[in-house]
Amino acid sequence: MARWAAKALIGCAYVSIPIAPALASLVFWRKRYLRDYRGTMRNAHRHIRAIQAGPALHYFQDVAGRERQVPEHIEGECIQCGNCCMDHQCMFLEPAGPKRFQCGIYHSPLRKASNCGSFPLHSHDIARYQCPSYFVVDTRKPVIPIVPVTAH
Secondary structure: HHHHHHHHHHHHHHHHHHHHHHHHHHHHOOOOHOOOHHHHHHHHHHHHHHHOOOOHHHHHHHHHOOOOOOEEEEEEEEOOOOOOOOOOOOOOEEEOOOEEEOOOOOOOHHHHHOHHHHHHHHHHHHHHOOOOEEEEOOOOOOOOOOOOOOOO
16 A cells, blocks of 8 residues: 555656646745746656655655554754755755755645654664664663572
8 A cells, every 4th residue: 555655646746747846836835946947847856756766655654654663762863964855855955054954844734744754763764864863772671581590
């Protein structure tokens, strides 16, 4: 089911590339997507190729469906490196300084319902994007073997 949903999403996204600038401008209330129509279409195409490489399936399997239990405890904080934004290929990623990036739709409720709102969900997310600031903490209690005492 998740694979079918991911393929359907990607197919719909490719078909909607010509209207992506207008749609993004309307949904996120930002004129710049429509003003730079050709640039937004190029960014949308790059964005779709990036989600096709794994994030779409991850979304339907792990984020939306919550089919898998996520046993890891993750700590750290965002340092705005942009790696998690599909390796800097997200069409909404904006520069925020030298080697720093920010999400252009960060406050949108739609962003919060996406992969972005759940990053990092598990160690696979951290490894996929080579995130330098989040890490998995082993919260399992150490197992102390009980050795029976024998009488001599």
